[in-house]
Amino acid sequence: MSEIQNITMMEALTKLSKLHDKGMNTIIEDQYCGTFTIRSKVKTIEGLHDNMICIDVPRDLIIGVGGVYAHDKNYPGGARPIYRVLV
Numbered sequence: 001m002s003e004i005q006n007i008t009m010m011e012a013l014t015k016l017s018k019l020h021d022k023g024m025n026t027i028i029e030d031q032y033c034g035t036f037t038i039r040s041k042v043k044t045i046e047g048l049h050d051n052m053i054c055i056d057v058p059r060d061l062i063i064g065v066g067g068v069y070a071h072d073k074n075y076p077g078g079a080r081p082i083y084r085v086l087v
Contacts, residue, residue, distance in 0.1 A: 015063045017039075028084060061082070070082055
């Protein structure tokens with residue numbers, strides 16, 4: 001898997017969108033099986049920032065072609081999917 005970077009979720013989603021033809025309109029599925037577009041998820045995070053509810057804290061994330069992952073030694077490949085691209 002790719003290198004682990006210490007970036008915010010907003011940065012991770014933006015980088016992920018650049019890997020796909022549909023960009024910010026790419027459909028993603030979160031770890032709880034909710035589906036969104038990257039654009040709608042970024043808007044949600046921006047809204048939380050506007051209301052001073054900051055959940056977009058830096059964390060170690062891996063950006064792969066298939067999604068956004070967090071380092072977790074208990075998962076196959078050592079990474080737990082946070083968002084996956086739906087094709």
